[in-house]
Amino acid sequence: MSYNIEKIRADFPALDIKIHDKYPLIYLDNAATTQKPRQMLDTEYIAYTTRNANIHRGVHTLSQQATMAHEHAREVIAKFINAKESAEILFTRGTTEGINMVASIFCSSQMRSGDEVILSAMEHHSNIVPWQLQAEARGIKLKVVPCFDNGELDMETMRSMFSDRTKLVSICYASNVLGTVNPVKEIIAVAHSHGVPVLLDAAQAIAHRKVDVTDLDVDFLAFSGHKIYGPTGIGVLYGKREWLEKLPPYHGGGEMIEHVSWEKTTYNELPYKYEAGTPDFINSVALAESINYVSNIGLNEIQAYESMLLSYATEQMLGIDGLKIYGTSVDKEAVISFLVDGVHPYDLGVLLDQQGVAIRTGHHCAQPLMQRFGIEGTARVSFALYNTKQEVESFIKALNKSLTILR
Ligand code: PMP
Numbered sequence: 001m002s003y004n005i006e007k008i009r010a011d012f013p014a015l016d017i018k019i020h021d022k023y024p025l026i027y028l029d030n031a032a033t034t035q036k037p038r039q040m041l042d043t044e045y046i047a048y049t050t051r052n053a054n055i056h057r058g059v060h061t062l063s064q065q066a067t068m069a070h071e072h073a074r075e076v077i078a079k080f081i082n083a084k085e086s087a088e089i090l091f092t093r094g095t096t097e098g099i100n101m102v103a104s105i106f107c108s109s110q111m112r113s114g115d116e117v118i119l120s121a122m123e124h125h126s127n128i129v130p131w132q133l134q135a136e137a138r139g140i141k142l143k144v145v146p147c148f149d150n151g152e153l154d155m156e157t158m159r160s161m162f163s164d165r166t167k168l169v170s171i172c173y174a175s176n177v178l179g180t181v182n183p184v185k186e187i188i189a190v191a192h193s194h195g196v197p198v199l200l201d202a203a204q205a206i207a208h209r210k211v212d213v214t215d216l217d218v219d220f221l222a223f224s225g226h227k228i229y230g231p232t233g234i235g236v237l238y239g240k241r242e243w244l245e246k247l248p249p250y251h252g253g254g255e256m257i258e259h260v261s262w263e264k265t266t267y268n269e270l271p272y273k274y275e276a277g278t279p280d281f282i283n284s285v286a287l288a289e290s291i292n293y294v295s296n297i298g299l300n301e302i303q304a305y306e307s308m309l310l311s312y313a314t315e316q317m318l319g320i321d322g323l324k325i326y327g328t329s330v331d332k333e334a335v336i337s338f339l340v341d342g343v344h345p346y347d348l349g350v351l352l353d354q355q356g357v358a359i360r361t362g363h364h365c366a367q368p369l370m371q372r373f374g375i376e377g378t379a380r381v382s383f384a385l386y387n388t389k390q391e392v393e394s395f396i397k398a399l400n401k402s403l404t405i406l407r
Contacts, residue, residue: 003305008297009386011037023356026391026398031176031204031335031382032360033226036290040230043289047282055281056255056272070281073288074271080291081221082212083238087270090237090244091279095203096126098222098237099170101274102199103130105247106168113139116166118191120145120153120182121372122175125365127201131170141165147372151178151327155186162194169198173205173221177364177380178327179310179335181205188218197243203227207384208306208333210299213238225283229384230290234283237274244270251276294385302385309383309392310334316396320403326378334383337364343406345379351402357395 009015014035017025027035047069053062055070071086078086092098107117117131121144134140143166145158169191174181188198197219202211207228213221220239226232239247249256249267253276258266267273294302313336317323322341339345349361362377363370370377381395 003297003301005305005386005388009388011039011293012386013038013041015386019356019358020354026357026394028381028383028387028391028395029358029360030384030387031227031364031380033232034207034229034384035386036231037229037293039293040286040290044231044282044286047285051285052282054278066281069285070279073284076288076291077236080295081236081238082214084214085241088238088241088244090239090271090274091284092222092235092237093233094224094226094235095201095222096224098220098235099127099199099201100130101237101250102170102220102222102239103134105250107134107138107140109246109248111138111140111167114141114165116141116143116163118143118145118158118161118166118169118171118196120171121147122151122153122178122180122366122369123170123172124176124201124203125367126203127170127172128368144368145171147178147180150329151175151180151332152329153180153182153187155183158187159190162191162196166194166196169196170201171198172201172203173211174202174208174333174335175327175366175369176204176335176382177337177366177369177378178329179332179337180327180329181209181331181333183331184218185216188216192217204333204335207294207302208299209303219243225287225290228287228290229293230287231283234280234287236287239274241270244274249273249276253277255279297385305385306334306383306387309387309389310336312389313381313383313392313395316392317399320396320400326373326375335380336382337378337380339375339378340403340407343403345377347406348379348399348402351405352395352398355398355401357398359395 012035019025051066053066055067074086074089078089143161146154191198199220200218202221202223206223222237224235256268256276258268326337345361360380
């Protein structure tokens with residue numbers, strides 16, 4: 001399909017919102033969360049109104065239909081990321097839960113005091129704090145790969161960081177602050193050459209480029225539904241079968257058991273071993289619909305379109321006196337973090353909002369990265385498949401107007 005931006009925009013009711021009853025919404029906070037297409041919203045409504053029954057154990061028709069829809073959604077997701085089988089797709093609440101889950105089950109069963117996990121300088125707090133909790137509890141050491149001033153990872157240092165105590169690498173596919181797309185295939189190959197598995201935080205990659213777990217040969221990969229035009233509160237953890245078979249369960253409860261007795265409880269087969277409690281069988285189906293939506297447009301088309309928006313916005317922003325962009329890596333998602341001399345990003349955010357432009361300001365849940373650059377926070381614009389060149393132009397105009405007020 002050719003890129004039909006008008007048709008795409010018509011699918012997103014939220015893009016018609018007026019801010020302060022006046023300005024058309026220019027939504028440039030897509031790295032935080034994305035707006036939702038009608039197709040996904042309709043699917044959610046249909047699921048609630050025609051297939052709302054608890055799944056897996058029901059003998060009645062509605063329960064069986066809900067079960068089939070939920071398991072079909074798992075297959076759609078498996079195909080989307082090219083997993084070998086849908087049993088490797090675990091439903092979670094989001095990226096954060098997926099990372100916490102791997103940190104907990106991996107560290108408790110595969111690591112002991114003094115063992116090491118390699119992270120990077122550009123991680124979101126959700127790929128830092130779960131490891132710090134494990135470090136405190138078990139004496140695990142965290143090693144942090146530095147990044148250069150342009151936001152690219154220092155791969156040479158990374159290569160030198162592996163020791164015989166290194167047990168896992170956990171790293172973001174793309175940075176939510178710098179936009180940097182890390183050379184993940186290379187990282188995985190290096191880690192595997194040391195016999196070390198890799199967890200990828202794909203929160204910022206999943207909606208913007210083709211993610212292929214088989215081609216990457218990645219061991220675990222986490223993402224959130226709400227960042228790919230899907231519902232909030234559901235996400236996915238992919239895990240290679242060999243790891244999921246070997247590792248212990250995370251949460252205990254219904255669904256995840258085979259048989260329970262006071263003497264000995266046995267666990268369910270994959271993927272249910274990791275899905276305690278009633279699954280989110282409505283949002284799973286809605287997430288699959290948003291994935292179908294993205295797939296129908298095509299990830300390569302989306303990547304090319306967003307890359308055009310990134311170049312266009314970058315070029316215009318660099319023309320503004322005193323504006324500095326943080327993150328200028330060669331391979332970059334459509335995320336631009338910036339500061340303007342003498343201007344607080346919060347003030348900029350407020351003034352832009354007054355003109356209908358939604359951007360994010362602050363530390364973006366990456367305080368160690370802020371520290372690395374010697375700053376408190378940035379202003380950040382981030383693009384999605386429905387943004388337009390005209391919106392970039394309106395943003396630049398609003399930015400210039402705000403700057404004349406602020407300095
Ligand atoms: N990692 C990255 C790189 C992110 O950008 C985010 C969300 N901003 C997360 C993890 C956490 O995602 P969630 O809050 O959906 O769990």
